[in-house]
Amino acid sequence: MQPPSSIPAGGAAGVAADAAPAIAGHATCGAGKKAVIVGAGPSGALTAMLLAKQGWRVDVFERLAPLVDEEGNVQASIGPRSYNILLSERAITAMEAAGADISTGFDVPPLQVGWRHKLRGGPADGRSSGLPGRLKIANRGVLAGALVRTCLAQHSGNVQFHFEQELHLIDPATGVAFFRPVGAAARGEAMASSSTARMDAGDAPGSGDAGAAQQQAPPEALTAERTPSSPDNLVSCSFDMLIGADGANSLVRRILERGDSELQCRQTRDVMEFRTCVLGPATDFLPPGSPKEGTFQTWSNAKLQATIIGSSTNDGQLRCVFILPAGEHAQFQSAADYEAYLRQNFPSLPEDAVKRAAPQLLESPISNGGTLTRCSKLASRRVALIGDAAHSVYPALGQGANAALEGARVLTDTLAEVGTGDIEVALSEYSRRWLPSALAVVELTEEGFGGNRRAFTLNLKLVQLICQMLLHKLLPFAVPKPAFFQLNSTTISYAEILQRSRRELLIFKAVLAAAAAAAAAALWRNAARPALAALGWA
Numbered sequence: 001m002q003p004p005s006s007i008p009a010g011g012a013a014g015v016a017a018d019a020a021p022a023i024a025g026h027a028t029c030g031a032g033k034k035a036v037i038v039g040a041g042p043s044g045a046l047t048a049m050l051l052a053k054q055g056w057r058v059d060v061f062e063r064l065a066p067l068v069d070e071e072g073n074v075q076a077s078i079g080p081r082s083y084n085i086l087l088s089e090r091a092i093t094a095m096e097a098a099g100a101d102i103s104t105g106f107d108v109p110p111l112q113v114g115w116r117h118k119l120r121g122g123p124a125d126g127r128s129s130g131l132p133g134r135l136k137i138a139n140r141g142v143l144a145g146a147l148v149r150t151c152l153a154q155h156s157g158n159v160q161f162h163f164e165q166e167l168h169l170i171d172p173a174t175g176v177a178f179f180r181p182v183g184a185a186a187r188g189e190a191m192a193s194s195s196t197a198r199m200d201a202g203d204a205p206g207s208g209d210a211g212a213a214q215q216q217a218p219p220e221a222l223t224a225e226r227t228p229s230s231p232d233n234l235v236s237c238s239f240d241m242l243i244g245a246d247g248a249n250s251l252v253r254r255i256l257e258r259g260d261s262e263l264q265c266r267q268t269r270d271v272m273e274f275r276t277c278v279l280g281p282a283t284d285f286l287p288p289g290s291p292k293e294g295t296f297q298t299w300s301n302a303k304l305q306a307t308i309i310g311s312s313t314n315d316g317q318l319r320c321v322f323i324l325p326a327g328e329h330a331q332f333q334s335a336a337d338y339e340a341y342l343r344q345n346f347p348s349l350p351e352d353a354v355k356r357a358a359p360q361l362l363e364s365p366i367s368n369g370g371t372l373t374r375c376s377k378l379a380s381r382r383v384a385l386i387g388d389a390a391h392s393v394y395p396a397l398g399q400g401a402n403a404a405l406e407g408a409r410v411l412t413d414t415l416a417e418v419g420t421g422d423i424e425v426a427l428s429e430y431s432r433r434w435l436p437s438a439l440a441v442v443e444l445t446e447e448g449f450g451g452n453r454r455a456f457t458l459n460l461k462l463v464q465l466i467c468q469m470l471l472h473k474l475l476p477f478a479v480p481k482p483a484f485f486q487l488n489s490t491t492i493s494y495a496e497i498l499q500r501s502r503r504e505l506l507i508f509k510a511v512l513a514a515a516a517a518a519a520a521a522a523l524w525r526n527a528a529r530p531a532l533a534a535l536g537w538a
Contacts, residue, residue: 029420031055036177036239038167038252040066042140043387043404044245045147049098050412052155059237061165061179063246066145074148074161076141083276084311084319085143086111086296086398087136088488094409095147099154102136106146107314111135112294115286119301123350124287129298135488137294137311139319140401167251168234170242172259172381177242179235241423242383243411248371250389260380265373268446270394272305272369273329274321277360279353282312292316301345308346322361329366335359370394372442378435379427386411391438393445399487403441403494410434436495444487444498464508 033056037044040062048058067076087108095102102108114129151159165179244252248267256263279285282295293316299308310320322329332338338358342349349357373392378385387404414430447461464482471479483500486492 029054029416033057033240033420033423034238035059035241035243036061036237037243037245038177039245039247039387039389040064040144040148040161040163041245041247041387042144042147042401043408044243045144045151046095046098046100046405047243047245047386047408047411048159048161049100049147049151049155050408051415052151052158053099054412054416056158056241058155058159059239060159060161061167061177061237062161062163063166063182065164065183066148067141074145076139076145083140083321084137084313085140085401086311087138087143088398088402089134089490090402090488091405092136093490094405097409100147100150105150106138107142108136108138109294109314111137111296111311112291113286113296115295115297117285117297117299118348119299119346121348123285123348123353125348129296135398137296137313138401139313142313143401165235167246167255170252170255170383172242172383175239175242175382177237177239179237181233181235240382240420241427244383244385244389245387245408246389248373248388248392250385252383253375253385253389256380256383256385262377263380264376267374267392268372270369270371271326272323273326273366274323274369275329275361275364275366277320277322277357277364279308279310279318279320279349279357281316282310282318283316284350284353285310285318299346299349304345306345320357322357323369326368329361332362335362338362370396372446374439374442375435378431378438379424382423382427384411384427384430390434391442393442397445397487399441399445399494402488403438406490407434407438437493440494440498444484444494444501447501460509461505464505467508468504 035048035051035056035058037048037051037058037060040060044060044062048060051058066074069075092102100106115126116129117123117126148161152161162179164181164183166182167177168180169178171177242252244250244256246252253263253265257265281292282297283290283292285297286295293312293314295310295312295318297310297318301307305325307323308320309323310318312318332341335358338361339354342354342357343351371388371392372394373388373390375385375390378390386407388400390407391403393400393403410433411430414433415426418426418429420426465484468479468482469485472481482504483492483497486497487494
């Protein structure tokens with residue numbers, strides 16, 4: 001194994017896979033074209049795979065350093081702190097379209113157990129909760145790392161990942177993006193984050209799990225057009241198309257907003273905050289015989305608006321987010337403060353789990369519970385937005401990653417159908433196709449259950465869903481299944497679900513109004529009018 005070489009202060013912290021032949025048949029509409037992707041999260045990594053499959057040459061730039069194993073393989077491409085997410089058919093179909101075999105090399109077990117714990121009682125006391133369709137569980141960072149490894153294994157000649165590179169400026173007119181090295185890359189140190197997919201001699205492309213000496217490309221091979229002797233160590237990279245996959249606080253989007261008056265963004269932040277921890281083996285909190293992987297468990301204290309949400313992947317550990325109203329996490333000054341709070345307000349948690357979680361919570365950064373992002377359009381000139389940069393949502397419906405990965409596929413499908421002769425026209429068509437669903441998934445999240453705080457309150461939409469589902473079970477031939485329950489289906493768009501969902505709510509309101517009017521008429525006929533007649537007033 002060759003150790004990663006040092007990175008010069010003015011160079012790019014890049015990663016190149018060992019040379020391997022390109023996969024035949026994938027060079028189509030993107031042949032000879034170059035794409036830059038900002039962000040190596042799940043949507044950015046998947047987009048790189050999809051574009052490489054079409055023949056694009058792709059450079060992916062990520063601000064964070066990834067987690068790597070002892071041999072330098074990417075385990076998580078967006079840093080060590082992440083959380084588990086739910087994957088539906090929308091996400092799975094998109095990954096399969098890119099050639100990702102999630103049955104091997106991907107830690108995405110099926111969701112098998114949903115368990116709502118009681119606040120008081122034994123650690124496994126609670127009740128099973130319904131599982132909405134076929135879902136899988138994945139750690140967001142680990143999923144992104146698996147997509148990076150698969151991408152490099154399948155498309156080593158077309159894709160390079162550059163970690164610890166922060167976007168500085170985009171010039172859409174000339175097609176050049178500038179990046180500034182950060183962290184170890186800025187200090188010119190050997191990258192702890194340098195890693196690639198590795199292949200043994202003679203292995204077929206796409207094997208991905210085999211081992212061979214890794215190689216870090218020199219800076220000039222990665223960014224031949226970099227600005228020489230820049231005082232800010234800026235690195236330049238030319239592009240035919242740039243994709244912003246850099247999250248809800250997207251710098252790509254902010255740069256586009258400044259240069260395009262037609263692109264406007266509106267954001268709403270949740271009033272809740274969370275910290276993360278690992279409570280321990282998932283089976284410690286479930287009835288005997290329960291599986292260790294693919295579990296989803298919750299503890300909720302409605303009075304305090306405090307929630308612990310945990311899930312487990314193949315390692316069997318219950319990774320949790322602890323959600324509290326904004327400002328409350330900051331009041332905890334020590335692990336002992338967290339221990340006291342958990343003992344008092346979540347008494348069913350075992351003592352060893354409390355002691356294990358408290359110091360982790362104290363050390364974990366405080367994160368906002370979610371942000372809604374609405375954009376007026378998703379492309380400007382040769383730059384497009386995907387994932388949270390285009391339509392971030394609250395986590396309540398579990399649609400963030402699913403919409404992001406589906407959107408990546410819509411983008412590349414549009415490029416294949418429209419062609420890349422005029423990138424601006426193709427990206428404009430992507431925006432036209434995907435924007436209705438991008439806005440719809442945001443509206444569905446807000447109208448359905450809203451942010452984390454709203455999850456504690458009974459709202460009319462929830463009442464409508466419960467009533468309609470009960471009637472559907474009693475009269476399936478007369479009452480359709482709520483459109484809301486088709487969120488995970490690939491056969492209906494988010495935009496159509498929103499339209500049907502609003503229509504169902506209007507019908508429910510009309511039924512309620514009619515029922516109230518009938519009840520008032522009956523009350524008048526059977527009680528009020530006889531009473532008034534007895535008094536001689538009617």
